[in-house]
Amino acid sequence: MSLDGTYDDGNIFAKILRGEAPCAKVFEDGEVFAFMDVFPQSRGHTLVIPKHSVARNLMDEEPQVLQPLILGVQRVTRAVRAALNPDGIMVSQFNGAPAGQTIFHLHFHIIPRWEGVALGRHGEGGMADPAALKALAEQIAAQIA
Incomplete structure (x- = not known):
């Protein structure tokens, strides 16, 4: 998919937000939802999404949504660090299929x-064990300030 297009409310993240698909939830507030990636590139790979958005990518999003979203990303990143003590943390965001985006939310x-x-390769590793993801989500959630 290109950078342009119509939002598909049948995407997996929209389904997770509506409670139609399961996830290992890490954090939720009025604006942001964080959960474990089911195809993790590393132990603790977490996703953060806006709750009230139909933006396919960063360029589609309204400024008033971006501020609480990036603050949520920072908050969850700090919790991942506190919970897992990694040597480094990569924060990434893809726009369009040629850039590596696979879910258009x-x-x-x-x-x-x-x-x-x-x-691990983005979106190409094996699916993680749901029980292990739940345990990681709880470990990270316990560190959210």
């Missing part, structure tokens, strides 16, 4: 990194 990836541990 604006979202940020929080990916913990450890020295000497290879990063």
Whole structure:
């Protein structure tokens, strides 16, 4: 999919927000929802999305949605750091299929990194064990200030 198009309210993130698809929830407030990536690139790979949005990518989003969203990304990133003690953390956001976007609902990836541990490929690894994701979500959630 290109950078332009119509929002598909049948995408998996929209279904998660409506409670139609399961997830391992990390954090939720009035504006932001964070949950574990089911195809993680590393242990603790977390996604953060806006709750009230039909933006496919960053350029489609309204400024009043971006402020609480990026603050939510920062809050969850700090919790990932506190919970998992990684050597580094990659925060990424893709716009359009050629850039690596696979779900066309604006979202940020929080990916913990450890020295000497290879990063999995985006969207191509095996599906994680739901029980392990739930345990990680609880561990990270416990660190949210």
